[in-house]
Amino acid sequence: MTMEYVKEIPSKAEAFSDWYTAVCLRAELADYSPVRGMMVIRPYGYAIWESMRDELDRYIKRTGHSNVYFPLFVPRSLLEKEAEHVEGFNPQVAWVTHAGGEELAEWLAIRPTSEAIIAEVVKGWIQSYRDLPLLMNLWNNVVRWELRTRLFLRTAEFLWQEAHTFHATEQEAADEVALGLEGYRSVAEDWLAIPVIRGRKSRAETFPGAVYTDAVEAMMRDRRALQAGTSHMLGQNFARSAGIEFLDRDNLRKNPYGTSWGFSTRMVGATIMAHGDDAGLVLPPNVAPHQVVVVPIFRDDEGRAAVAGAIERLEGAFAGVQTASGPLRWKVDWREESPGFKYNHWELRGVPYRLEIGPRDVAAGQAVLVRRSDRAKEALPLDALAAELPGHLAAYQAGLFQRALDFRAANTHHVDTYADFKHVLDEDGGFLMAPWCGGDECEKEINADTGATIRLVPFDSPDEAGTCLVDGRPSERRVLFARAY
Amino acid sequence: MTMEYVKEIPSKAEAFSDWYTAVCLRAELADYSPVRGMMVIRPYGYAIWESMRDELDRYIKRTGHSNVYFPLFVPRSLLEKEAEHVEGFNPQVAWVTHAGGEELAEWLAIRPTSEAIIAEVVKGWIQSYRDLPLLMNLWNNVVRWELRTRLFLRTAEFLWQEAHTFHATEQEAADEVALGLEGYRSVAEDWLAIPVIRGRKSRAETFPGAVYTDAVEAMMRDRRALQAGTSHMLGQNFARSAGIEFLDRDNLRKNPYGTSWGFSTRMVGATIMAHGDDAGLVLPPNVAPHQVVVVPIFRDDEGRAAVAGAIERLEGAFAGVQTASGPLRWKVDWREESPGFKYNHWELRGVPYRLEIGPRDVAAGQAVLVRRSDRAKEALPLDALAAELPGHLAAYQAGLFQRALDFRAANTHHVDTYADFKHVLDEDGGFLMAPWCGGDECEKEINADTGATIRLVPFDSPDEAGTCLVDGRPSERRVLFARAY
Numbered sequence: 001m002t003m004e005y006v007k008e009i010p011s012k013a014e015a016f017s018d019w020y021t022a023v024c025l026r027a028e029l030a031d032y033s034p035v036r037g038m039m040v041i042r043p044y045g046y047a048i049w050e051s052m053r054d055e056l057d058r059y060i061k062r063t064g065h066s067n068v069y070f071p072l073f074v075p076r077s078l079l080e081k082e083a084e085h086v087e088g089f090n091p092q093v094a095w096v097t098h099a100g101g102e103e104l105a106e107w108l109a110i111r112p113t114s115e116a117i118i119a120e121v122v123k124g125w126i127q128s129y130r131d132l133p134l135l136m137n138l139w140n141n142v143v144r145w146e147l148r149t150r151l152f153l154r155t156a157e158f159l160w161q162e163a164h165t166f167h168a169t170e171q172e173a174a175d176e177v178a179l180g181l182e183g184y185r186s187v188a189e190d191w192l193a194i195p196v197i198r199g200r201k202s203r204a205e206t207f208p209g210a211v212y213t214d215a216v217e218a219m220m221r222d223r224r225a226l227q228a229g230t231s232h233m234l235g236q237n238f239a240r241s242a243g244i245e246f247l248d249r250d251n252l253r254k255n256p257y258g259t260s261w262g263f264s265t266r267m268v269g270a271t272i273m274a275h276g277d278d279a280g281l282v283l284p285p286n287v288a289p290h291q292v293v294v295v296p297i298f299r300d301d302e303g304r305a306a307v308a309g310a311i312e313r314l315e316g317a318f319a320g321v322q323t324a325s326g327p328l329r330w331k332v333d334w335r336e337e338s339p340g341f342k343y344n345h346w347e348l349r350g351v352p353y354r355l356e357i358g359p360r361d362v363a364a365g366q367a368v369l370v371r372r373s374d375r376a377k378e379a380l381p382l383d384a385l386a387a388e389l390p391g392h393l394a395a396y397q398a399g400l401f402q403r404a405l406d407f408r409a410a411n412t413h414h415v416d417t418y419a420d421f422k423h424v425l426d427e428d429g430g431f432l433m434a435p436w437c438g439g440d441e442c443e444k445e446i447n448a449d450t451g452a453t454i455r456l457v458p459f460d461s462p463d464e465a466g467t468c469l470v471d472g473r474p475s476e477r478r479v480l481f482a483r484a485y
Numbered sequence: 486m487t488m489e490y491v492k493e494i495p496s497k498a499e500a501f502s503d504w505y506t507a508v509c510l511r512a513e514l515a516d517y518s519p520v521r522g523m524m525v526i527r528p529y530g531y532a533i534w535e536s537m538r539d540e541l542d543r544y545i546k547r548t549g550h551s552n553v554y555f556p557l558f559v560p561r562s563l564l565e566k567e568a569e570h571v572e573g574f575n576p577q578v579a580w581v582t583h584a585g586g587e588e589l590a591e592w593l594a595i596r597p598t599s600e601a602i603i604a605e606v607v608k609g610w611i612q613s614y615r616d617l618p619l620l621m622n623l624w625n626n627v628v629r630w631e632l633r634t635r636l637f638l639r640t641a642e643f644l645w646q647e648a649h650t651f652h653a654t655e656q657e658a659a660d661e662v663a664l665g666l667e668g669y670r671s672v673a674e675d676w677l678a679i680p681v682i683r684g685r686k687s688r689a690e691t692f693p694g695a696v697y698t699d700a701v702e703a704m705m706r707d708r709r710a711l712q713a714g715t716s717h718m719l720g721q722n723f724a725r726s727a728g729i730e731f732l733d734r735d736n737l738r739k740n741p742y743g744t745s746w747g748f749s750t751r752m753v754g755a756t757i758m759a760h761g762d763d764a765g766l767v768l769p770p771n772v773a774p775h776q777v778v779v780v781p782i783f784r785d786d787e788g789r790a791a792v793a794g795a796i797e798r799l800e801g802a803f804a805g806v807q808t809a810s811g812p813l814r815w816k817v818d819w820r821e822e823s824p825g826f827k828y829n830h831w832e833l834r835g836v837p838y839r840l841e842i843g844p845r846d847v848a849a850g851q852a853v854l855v856r857r858s859d860r861a862k863e864a865l866p867l868d869a870l871a872a873e874l875p876g877h878l879a880a881y882q883a884g885l886f887q888r889a890l891d892f893r894a895a896n897t898h899h900v901d902t903y904a905d906f907k908h909v910l911d912e913d914g915g916f917l918m919a920p921w922c923g924g925d926e927c928e929k930e931i932n933a934d935t936g937a938t939i940r941l942v943p944f945d946s947p948d949e950a951g952t953c954l955v956d957g958r959p960s961e962r963r964v965l966f967a968r969a970y
Contacts, residue, residue: 091585098580
């Protein structure tokens with residue numbers, strides 16, 4: 001039973017994509033639905049989403065933003081007001097044409113994002129510099145009709161947060177773009193243990209209608225890149241096309257500067273792909289629905305009674321134990337299944353620690369704590385567990401982050417010629433730091449040749465004179481290339 | 486300024502509907518949108534929704550349900566599987582017919598509710614009695630194309646929770662229906678201070694596709710009824726039409742029994758209409774975004790400094806103060822506006838208490854606490870506030886509930902003849918407890934004649950022999966009639 005159960009997940013190294021899908025389905029994170037490209041998020045997957053959502057929501061509120069709600073539908077005429085915006089999103093829009101038994105006079109888009117309708121509405125709210133900044137956030141669902149979909153990573157409907165803000169000055173808006181990005185960095189690194197690189201998107205990858213787009217980019221275990229959040233400087237674009245004007249302190253009427261930034265359920269997929277292994281999920285303790293699962297081990301009623309007594313005493317000791325992500329989340333698996341079945345069940349679900357307790361352990365006043373990532377075992381005194389677990393969980397969280405950081409470092413390559421670029425990409429994949437002239441054409445050619453895209457012009461990469469991979473023109477710094485999700 | 490500001494809200498007694506809309510808009514709870522019948526929920530309105538949502542979410546999780554997500558779209562063929570269900574919802578459905586630049590082969594309904602798609606998906610999850618009960622909850626948005634809309638109360642799109650559960654036996658499903666209803670009773674009464682009557686809907690008011698519908702019903706300040714939550718026994722209807730079967734302990738294949746229950750943003754509207762007065766909102770402390778607002782009063786820098794010092798000391802004292810709904814939520818209004826402007830501003834927003842502090846108060850070591858509902862003033866020692874406020878807030882919460890209960894009692898009438906029924910309804914409105922034979926025709930006639938509907942057959946009304954208002958046939962107990970939102 002045990003081995004069969006494990007064998008149903010394909011090897012991560014051999015078939016990463018199949019491994020990913022199998023983990024999503026077998027760990028009951030998600031399921032397919034009768035609607036093409038749309039997924040069902042099951043309890044365990046939704047609990048992981050709730051954890052990162054709540055952590056980001058705390059950041060959003062702490063930094064002065066208010067949650068609000070705007071309509072699901074965007075009238076076609078509004079979506080079309082900002083020219084680049086409509087051009088970028090039109091091919092992916094789902095349209096409502098009939099409602100209430102009648103054909104609609106104007107088609108309604110299911111929001112692919114809410115810039116257009118928000119600009120139209122806040123026109124009535126922003127009259128004076130006193131009404132600024134306007135700092136809003138929405139938790140909602142959006143629809144983008146994707147041709148090729150994948151659970152969590154790319155779905156025709158997804159859940160996300162979209163922040164929308166308006167400011168009196170360009171500098172304030174730029175600071176806000178950075179503030180949004182910092183929220184994504186902190187949730188990715190400090191909550192999900194996924195190291196990210198911060199930087200600016202190339203023009204080709206900029207949000208339709210934005211002046212620039214900043215992003216955080218992470219490396220998955222197959223060495224591909226995944227965009228973990230984007231923060232857009234909209235400048236005065238949407239404000240101008242919607243006609244938003246405010247009277248400034250200097251008595252002049254001006255268009256405010258806008259930003260928007262978003263973070264979605266694809267980060268559940270990122271968490272799976274950044275840490276998982278052949279046994280399934282490996283969840284960082286901060287985001288794990290259960291941090292510790294106790295597996296009682298016994299052969300007879302006497303043994304069961306001894307173990308149950310010890311677990312009852314643990315209940316008292318664990319009450320009130322605090323971890324970095326709140327009260328200790330633990331449960332006991334009393335199901336009538338073998339210990340081996342239970343080990344696999346909770347390993348598949350990525351529970352950070354399991355605690356094995358048998359009658360002999362109880363007699364010795366101890367239990368065996370097994371760490372998910374490497375199955376390292378440690379016997380701990382039962383009466384020390386409550387005091388030890390928070391530290392163990394914190395160390396495990398830090399360890400997963402460091403492991404991901406080391407993995408990224410080991411798979412990041414500096415290359416200077418196009419031949420090297422192609423060779424390294426094919427042999428090894430990973431992140432390629434390479435010189436680029438800044439031209440759209442060279443970017444397009446590299447993508448067409450290799451499937452890699454410019455993920456970011458990293459904020460932290462130093463000035464370094466070089467020559468563009470493709471056309472040999474001067475490059476001032478290396479940019480980050482990778483094949484990406 | 487002050488009086489003009491107040492005067493912009495119409496009198497509640499003279500024009501309740503205009504009063505309601507003015508409060509929603511002026512207190513910045515909500516706004517209209519460019520999409521017909523769809524609203525924008527602004528920060529203050531959304532914070533009130535978040536409070537009741539979180540309280541209900543705690544109940545839902547405490548009682549063993551898991552949050553999940555299902556697609557926004559329901560293929561037409563699925564919606565049509567349950568005959569009564571599609572007949573009930575079809576007229577209100579919005580349809581997606583085009584997506585990704587193409588016409589769809591099958592139209593997709595924007596979910597008006599999710600029974601149909603859930604039944605189809607869980608068919609793959611429910612194989613054995615071991616898979617039951619399946620206890621799920623969704624927080625999402627739904628669309629029902631309404632002709633006449635009103636902010637919060639009836640909108641073409643609304644936010645809600647919809648719980649969906651499956652059980653091996655009818656009794657377990659019936660218990661679940663009651664459990665859902667109890668959640669709504671507790672949020673309405675204990676959180677929103679709105680007393681409710683529990684009971685069963687008549688056949689005409691039963692959810693399309695359900696065996697029966699239970700509901701909680703509340704009285705608004707204009708004496709109309711408002712349905713505050715519904716809980717449906719779906720029996721085996723959806724399971725049968727979707728073909729869900731499980732192998733029971735007795736080795737027979739059976740259809741599970743389903744329930745669903747929902748609670749929506751209309752309860753923000755109910756909170757306004759159950760407690761508000763001519764100055765605006767009156768919020769129960771449990772749901773109020775701010776429970777106390779401090780208004781500093783001073784004429785010069787010296788006065789300001791004295792007041793600021795006292796408020797700084799309050800900050801220390803208030804840290805860690807717990808109320809029935811978590812840490813004390815308070816803020817200081819340091820805006821450069823007159824005290825009168827601020828009083829009106831926070832009264833309009835229904836803040837339970839304002840605290841006036843001037844230099845003379847500081848010298849006397851006190852502050853003046855003003856209660857929103859009746860503007861009762863009380864001088865309290867500054868160093869007693871932290872200890873006194875939780876009790877004050879709890880008493881205020883209980884007082885609002887009792888006031889609403891008294892109001893309902895004063896406006897509930899027992900009538901025995903149709904003439905009396907019409908007379909009392911026209912003169913006074915309110916809740917009418919009257920005999921009914923149980924016939925659809927009599928119910929329809931009363932509605933056509935008077936605009937009143939049967940709100941509930943209350944669980945708590947005693948057996949009482951009588952004769953039906955309309956056709957004189959025997960009635961076993963009184964049922965609750967009212968004009969309703």
